Amino acid sequence: MEFLKQYSPDAASMMKCYRIINRKVYFSLRVLDMYAYRLKCIQNYNSTKSRSEKRQKINFSSADRNKTAILEVLENFFDKSIEGKVLEISSGTGQHSAYFAPHFPKLTFYTSEYEESLMDSIRAYAADTPTKNVKEPVLINVIDDWTKWNVPNDFDYAININMIHVTPFPCSIGLFKNVSSILKIGGLLITYGAYANNGVLEPESNRDFDRSIRKRDPNCGVRDIQDLIKVSETYGISLKHIQEMPANNKCIIWQKTNVFK
Numbered sequence: 001m002e003f004l005k006q007y008s009p010d011a012a013s014m015m016k017c018y019r020i021i022n023r024k025v026y027f028s029l030r031v032l033d034m035y036a037y038r039l040k041c042i043q044n045y046n047s048t049k050s051r052s053e054k055r056q057k058i059n060f061s062s063a064d065r066n067k068t069a070i071l072e073v074l075e076n077f078f079d080k081s082i083e084g085k086v087l088e089i090s091s092g093t094g095q096h097s098a099y100f101a102p103h104f105p106k107l108t109f110y111t112s113e114y115e116e117s118l119m120d121s122i123r124a125y126a127a128d129t130p131t132k133n134v135k136e137p138v139l140i141n142v143i144d145d146w147t148k149w150n151v152p153n154d155f156d157y158a159i160n161i162n163m164i165h166v167t168p169f170p171c172s173i174g175l176f177k178n179v180s181s182i183l184k185i186g187g188l189l190i191t192y193g194a195y196a197n198n199g200v201l202e203p204e205s206n207r208d209f210d211r212s213i214r215k216r217d218p219n220c221g222v223r224d225i226q227d228l229i230k231v232s233e234t235y236g237i238s239l240k241h242i243q244e245m246p247a248n249n250k251c252i253i254w255q256k257t258n259v260f261k
């Protein structure tokens with residue numbers, strides 16, 4: 001920037017404007033996603049109240065934006081040759097599992113949600129999956145002990161997308177504790193979202209995002225990977241890989257390495 005300023009003050013100020021706009025766009029998209037999610041939950045709750053038998057697919061634009069990049073990560077870490085099981089925790093609308101499942105026809109995708117109002121959408125996506133390997137959703141509160149989850153305890157993989165930063169920290173603890181009980185030894189947990197690392201949250205758009213989450217609920221916010229590692233290791237889960245993703249997100253691959261009872 002200093003170099004540009006010296007030779008072309010116009011180019012330097014254009015560059016500055018570009019960075020500011022870029023940051024504001026990222027931040028606005030994230031905040032819009034949060035509000036769209038809340039609105040869709042309310043709309044769907046009202047519509048399922050009046051037409052309870054109708055199954056309605058909801059669309060989260062954020063899920064459409066990130067699903068292809070997340071699939072690439074799954075392609076690198078999931079074994080396509082095994083007849084295994086995947087548990088998605090907080091499936092949202094059901095878009096992700098329904099999109100991933102046809103790429104792994106031998107794996108069975110178990111879906112779940114905490115919000116009852118999203119269940120019909122998950123069912124609708126699952127029913128339309130051509131490979132028929134997405135199961136109907138179960139209600140899961142990640143804080144509840146896994147024995148209340150109504151799922152088996154021999155999963156090969158678990159996925160959790162965009163939940164950690166929008167929930168209080170006990171939800172992250174519940175995630176690692178319970179996932180450790182339902183994963184086989186060697187099984188993987190893949191989490192996706194915005195994360196800080198060693199106290200550093202980059203770039204500015206993620207710091208804005210974090211501030212906006214905490215303003216709504218001071219118990220929620222972007223988590224530091226080092227804090228998550230402390231929790232995961234308590235429950236026999238180790239950090240395996242951090243994958244940088246588009247739009248300043250990360251996919252974190254965790255592996256169950258020890259028995260936890």
Ligand SMILES: C[S@@+](CC[C@H](N)C(=O)[O-])C[C@H]1O[C@@H](n2cnc3c(N)ncnc32)[C@H](O)[C@@H]1O
Binds near residue numbers: 060090113140
């Ligand atoms: C931002 S949405 C992400 C949904 C979906 N995974 C996606 O990426 O489109 C956050 C999700 O966390 C879920 N959630 C909130 N509290 C939860 C809890 N205590 N247990 C499990 N899921 C929870 C919400 O119901 C919601 O589906």
